[in-house]
Amino acid sequence: MPESSSAQRSVAERNDPELAEFRAGMVAAASDVDGVLEGLLPQPHGLHGRILEAMRYAVFAGGKRLRPFLVLNCSHLFGVERDCALRVAAAIEAVHTYSLVHDDLPCMDDDDLRRGRPTTHIAFDEATAVLTGDGLLTLAFGVLSAPETHPSPGVRCNLVSRLAQAAGSEGMVGGQMIDMEAGQSRFDFGQIVVLQRMKTGALFEFCCESAAILAQAGPEHAERLRSYARDIGLLFQITDDLVDALGSTESAGKKTGKDAEQGKATLVSILGVTGAKQQARRLADSAAALLEPYGEKANNLRHLTEFLLTRDA
16 A cells, blocks of 8 residues: 555544544454463463464464454444453454464465564474464364353354354365465456455454354344455455555565566456555445444444555555
């Protein structure tokens, strides 16, 4: 994104106190989730201490904690106990971090930088990075299945089942497989949308749907939140592609220009920068409209659409 986007956000926040409150809420949510993760991730000890150190290195590398933010704010719509929502949020962040660790490996995207510091396989080694991802993925399912997450075994089983679908071969993993083929294929608009909805969107959908599962809300709520997540997920990916195309490594905290370098078709390369920004705006408006039944309780989720439109990292 152009460097002016940060300045634009500052001006917008001065003119809109709710937007400033939203950004403060993002920081607070990230801090709360980090506190839960701190308790869930063992301190390095024993002969296997290196893997515990690597897991903590990967998880506490920073980041906006956007997926946990979705869990917490969707849960707020239904008055879900915050401690329960925080555990689900922490589990999802563990899955997301595992995906980044594996995505950065030399056999995948071969990245040396993530969130402004060396990737896990650079800081440790490739084998340790593979095990780090494995450890974080299994940790997530252990968290979701624990009684502390929800008193109902049925709810916990539903959470485990839905996350398995979102993260597996018909979701995030399948999307990563398609993405690895992207450099050798000329994908059209529809194919890229499928790729992104699987690789990025599936986990976003679970983040939002998990709130309805925790609340044992009706199927209409689950479907409405999944629709919101589909819009948000594609909006996130378009803005991520814009960061890759227009941003700097310093501002993004990771190498930029990779898609063009690898010959990958993206929504930005197909629609152009102007067209991609217009599509992002349409998705933001569509996502916000889906939240109307929830009134003021959904304000943070509405503000998230504007935040994504102006992101530069």
